[in-house]
Amino acid sequence: MVEKHVDVAVIGGGIIGLGIAWEAIRRGHSVALVDPDPATGATQAAAGMIAPASELHYREEHLLELTVDSACRYPEFLSSLAWTGIDPGYRKTGTLVLAIDGADRTALADLRDVQTHHSLSVEQVSLREARRSEPMIGPAATAAFSAPDDHQVDPRKLAAALLAALGERGRLVRARASGLEYDGRRVTGAILEDGSFLPARHTVVANGLAAAQLAGLPCRLPLRPIYGDILRLRVPAALQPLLSHTVRGLVRGTAVYLVPRADGTVVLGATMREDGNSGVSAGGVYQLLRDARQLVPAVAELELEEALCRARPGTPDNAPLLGVVPGADGLIIATGFFRHGVLLTPVAAALCVDLLEGKPCPPGLERYRPDRFEEGQA
Ligand SMILES: Cc1cc2nc3c(=O)[nH]c(=O)nc-3n(C[C@H](O)[C@H](O)[C@H](O)COP(=O)(O)OP(=O)(O)OC[C@H]3O[C@@H](n4cnc5c(N)ncnc54)[C@H](O)[C@@H]3O)c2cc1C
Structure with a gap:
């Protein structure tokens, strides 16, 4: 069967x-x-x-060009979806980052120097000041940093808004793709699992x-799973609101975060595992709860x-595989x-649609070429 041409x-x-589908539709x-x-x-x-x-992570500073640009694009991107009537939970309340022991303090202070060097707005605040805005911060915190421009969205709600927009103005084909079809060196569409x-x-x-x-990829995509355990917790009425900012922390060298949602829940994440176990890890859940309690003891309630x-x-360099691949016209890769x-x-989305519209690719995008890990590529 042949589907309608798009x-x-x-x-x-x-x-x-x-996101790409919506950008192309609009x-x-x-x-x-x-x-x-x-x-x-x-x-x-x-x-x-x-x-x-x-x-921001060391040796990933090059990603800032994309991450800062994308964060700036968020308000306009979301406003283009307002007509769907689905609130994507965008909150601009900022982020507090806490340290527990001396090594955590040093690591966060060093990172703050790198962040400010790159013109990111991060400053150390007194614990008193931090507790004034977040009274539930526990006694184990020994230093606090404020990142007022680090915001949040609810990815499930954003995805729901994007799906609603797609349903209204595009087409969702509920099927699995198995490969790419070619005419010479041009990709002419997707082959679906039912043929x-x-x-x-x-x-x-x-x-x-x-x-x-x-099937039919023009280059190898060296993707690997990095598992993350994450919890959703409901805050009882007596403790509402538990937090108003995202509260992150370095707890004896391990990162943990609490993201408050408008619906009275808190997201507690996340582990980083490469152990091949795709189920929720008991050890991971233990680690998250143990460390989050250091930041905000009431998490246990x-x-x-x-x-x-x-x-x-x-990906091997923690950067996306994003762009076109020489020898496969009509194809764009956006993964990794x-x-x-989020x-x-x-x-x-904007870069992919620029590319398919034939707009010049910004020079920085070369770094994310999907075929950069092929033999012979720099
Ligand atoms: C615990 C955790 C916390 C995170 N927190 C954040 C965060 O705070 N901020 C942030 O920016 N990022 C965060 N991330 C990362 C973010 O979730 C991912 O980078 C992002 O979801 C990748 O999106 P994606 O669309 O490429 O992949 P996915 O979301 O994995 O979507 C892939 C889709 O492809 C579909 N699919 C698979 N095979 C086929 C096929 N053959 N044919 C058709 N469809 C197929 C699947 O059904 C799926 O819907 C987090 C990730 C995890 C695990």
Whole structure:
């Protein structure tokens, strides 16, 4: 069977594929998105921190160009979805980062120097000041840093808004893609698992970790799963509101965060595991609760609503595989977003649609070439 021809076929309906689909739709392209079960991958687990400053890691400074740009694009991107009537839970209340022991303090102070060197707004605040804005911070905290420009969105709600927009103005094909179809060196669409064909002028591979398994890829996509355990906790009425900011911490060298949602829940995350275990790890849950209690002891009084594990799509250099591949016209790859997929959605969507519209690719994008790990590439 041959599906109706579209301008853009997007394989994968996680936050990245949905974001690209919506960007293409709002620029006037006809779009079909293929996913058997949209927004149930890493997107379902994500905390939704839009945090270029507190998510900065050493040797990943080059990502700032994308992360800061994307964070700035968020308000406009979300306002384009306001007509769906779904509130994506965007909050600009800022982030507090706490240290527990001396090594945590030194690490966060060193990081603050790097952050400010890159013009990110991060400053040390007194514990008194931190407790004035977050009275539930516990006695174990020994230093606090404020990152006022690190915000949050609720990825499940954002995905719901994007799906509603797609349902209204595009097409969702509930199927699994198995590969790419070619005419010479041009990709002409997606082959679906039942053998049917979705013809498209442009095809975008955005199915996260599973992208590497598609048949007909023009290059190897070296993706690997980096599992994250994450908890959703309900705050009892007597403790509401538990927090108003995102509270992160370095607890004896291990990172942990608490993200408060408007619905009275708190997201507590997240582990980083490469042990091949895709189920929720008991040790991971223990670690999260143990460390979060150091930041906010009242965490122990919350109701555990959900424990979830999903795999982040990781790459060898922790940077996305984003762009075109020489020798495969009509194809764009957008995967490998690792820890930053939610943060990077608006910029990735804009860049992908720029590329398929033939707009010049910004020079910095070369760094994320999907084929950069092929033999012979620098
Ligand atoms: C615990 C945890 C916390 C996180 N917190 C944050 C955060 O605070 N901020 C942030 O920016 N990022 C965060 N991330 C990272 C973020 O979730 C990912 O980078 C992002 O979800 C990647 O999006 P994606 O669309 O590429 O992949 P996914 O969300 O995994 O979506 C892939 C989609 O492809 C579909 N699919 C798979 N195979 C096929 C196929 N053959 N055909 C069609 N469809 C297919 C799947 O059904 C799925 O819907 C977190 C991740 C985890 C695990």
